[in-house]
Amino acid sequence: MKCHSHKKDLKKEVETFLNKLRSSGSRITSQRKSMAREIIRFKGPFSAEQLHSKVQDEGVDLVTIYRSLSTFMELELLVSVDFQDGTLRYEYGSEKGEGHHHHIICKKCKKFEPLDFCVVQGQEQIIEKMGYSNVTHKLEFFGLCERCLV
Amino acid sequence: MKCHSHKKDLKKEVETFLNKLRSSGSRITSQRKSMAREIIRFKGPFSAEQLHSKVQDEGVDLVTIYRSLSTFMELELLVSVDFQDGTLRYEYGSEKGEGHHHHIICKKCKKFEPLDFCVVQGQEQIIEKMGYSNVTHKLEFFGLCERCLV
DNA sequence: CTTACTGCAAAGCGTTTGCATCCCG
DNA sequence: CGGGATGCAAACGCTTTGCAGTAAG
Numbered sequence: 001m002k003c004h005s006h007k008k009d010l011k012k013e014v015e016t017f018l019n020k021l022r023s024s025g026s027r028i029t030s031q032r033k034s035m036a037r038e039i040i041r042f043k044g045p046f047s048a049e050q051l052h053s054k055v056q057d058e059g060v061d062l063v064t065i066y067r068s069l070s071t072f073m074e075l076e077l078l079v080s081v082d083f084q085d086g087t088l089r090y091e092y093g094s095e096k097g098e099g100h101h102h103h104i105i106c107k108k109c110k111k112f113e114p115l116d117f118c119v120v121q122g123q124e125q126i127i128e129k130m131g132y133s134n135v136t137h138k139l140e141f142f143g144l145c146e147r148c149l150v
Numbered sequence: 151m152k153c154h155s156h157k158k159d160l161k162k163e164v165e166t167f168l169n170k171l172r173s174s175g176s177r178i179t180s181q182r183k184s185m186a187r188e189i190i191r192f193k194g195p196f197s198a199e200q201l202h203s204k205v206q207d208e209g210v211d212l213v214t215i216y217r218s219l220s221t222f223m224e225l226e227l228l229v230s231v232d233f234q235d236g237t238l239r240y241e242y243g244s245e246k247g248e249g250h251h252h253h254i255i256c257k258k259c260k261k262f263e264p265l266d267f268c269v270v271q272g273q274e275q276i277i278e279k280m281g282y283s284n285v286t287h288k289l290e291f292f293g294l295c296e297r298c299l300v
Numbered sequence: 301c302t303t304a305c306t307g308c309a310a311a312g313c314g315t316t317t318g319c320a321t322c323c324c325g
Numbered sequence: 326c327g328g329g330a331t332g333c334a335a336a337c338g339c340t341t342t343g344c345a346g347t348a349a350g
Contacts, residue, residue: 027324027329048314061332066315068330082232084288086340087314104277104285113280119269120289127254130263132293135254138234139270139289143282177304177349198340211307216340218305236315237339 013040017077017092024075031060035068044112045081045089045103082138083110095136104141108148115141163190167227167242174225181210185218195231195239195253195262232290233260245286256295265291 017036018028026032038054039046048069052062069090072078081089083105093099100121103112124135167186168178176182188204189196198219202212219240222228231239233255243249250271253262274285 025329029324029330031331059332063316063333064331070316071330080234082234082288084230084232104280104282106282107284115277117273117276119273123267123269124291126267127265127291127293130254131296132254132256132291133299134257135291135293137289137291138232139287141274141277141282141285141287143277143285146281149283175304179305179349181306209307213308213341214306220341 010037010040020075020077021072026071026075030058031055031064032068034058034060035065039072039078039090039092042092044114045083045091047087047089049087051090080138082140083112084140084142085110102139102141104143106145106148107142108144111145160187160190170225170227171222176221176225180208181205181214182218184208184210185215189222189228189240189242192242194264195233195241197237197239199237201240230288232288233262234290234292235260252289252291254291254293256298257292258294258298261295 014033014036017040018033021032021036022028034055035051038051041054042050048062048065051069052060052065055065056062069078073080073090076094077092078090079093079095081091081103083089084107093101100118102115102118104115105112118139120137120139124137127135164183164186167190168183171182171186172178184205185201188201191204192200198212198215201219202210202215205215206212219228223230223240226244227242228240229243229245231241231253233239234257243251250268252265252268254265255262268289270287270289274287277285
């Protein structure tokens with residue numbers, strides 16, 4: 001039951017993703033369909049390499065992944081998340097609006113959990129008064145998870 | 151008058167920096183003395199390359215810079231700052247304590263200003279209750295400065 | 301004297317670019 | 326069909342590593 005409705009949700013979300021792509025004038029290729037599906041399935045931050053491993057069976061090149069990720073970022077379909085380990089992650093969602101959230105990331109194993117609070121957004125107005133426009137923020141928490149503490 | 155006292159402050163701060171190094175069992179080389187002086191002079195985030203340009207006249211290699219920066223980070227003499235442009239910056243100071251602060255960074259020209267407020271530190275305790283230890287956070291604001299807005 | 305630190309060269313890694321080909325609309 | 330998207334190979338920029346020589350304590 002639950003499983004079936006999840007599948008339906010996925011299909012619907014992929015469709016939403018692709019529609020945003022389409023309406024920007026971009027083309028819907030088979031590679032991008034695969035990417036969209038996996039990006040939504042991740043339900044959290046992922047690296048280019050991780051996405052590649054999910055779609056390389058379908059013949060999607062890593063370079064294509066990088067180029068599409070860059071396109072998706074410009075269209076604000078994705079946000080970037082810095083894990084502080086030299087590899088950039090991406091996550092389905094936009095900087096502003098409902099989905100906005102941050103993470104607690106384990107310094108050692110890089111596992112993460114989303115956080116449902118953000119006390120920072122109010123600060124952006126203060127900074128806009130300082131003379132900056134289009135202000136956003138990046139916030140991540142880092143710690144050692146229980147398993148890695150030992 | 152002011153200039154003279156600044157010089158004195160610099161010398162004292164460099165001494166403090168080197169003492170922390172010394173007391174960790176590290177050696178005080180001429181290269182590290184130069185680096186310490188310039189790190190404190192920056193009064194803000196700097197890249198390895200920027201530091202190199204300040205001390206290469208004194209014969210300090212870029213590789214030595216990277217290795218020392220890594221040492222200084224371990225000793226918590228520096229914190230890292232992510233400008234989201236693929237080049238890591240470092241800043242004199244520690245994660246916790248008096249000096250703790252964040253920045254507003256211009257997305258285009260990468261100029262920055264320090265911010266004197268941080269509303270996030272209280273959240274770290276919430277996350278420690280979630281089962282994480284040694285929790286810190288990274289927060290930076292990004293916007294377009296007046297000059298770059300055009 | 302011991303061994304941490306340094307410089308040089310080379311490699312490593314994630315990411316980007318050039319170019320010919322492909323295929324979406 | 327025209328132009329955006331792709332795959333392959335090669336380059337890129339930042340950072341790390343190997344190793345022999347140097348110098349701090």
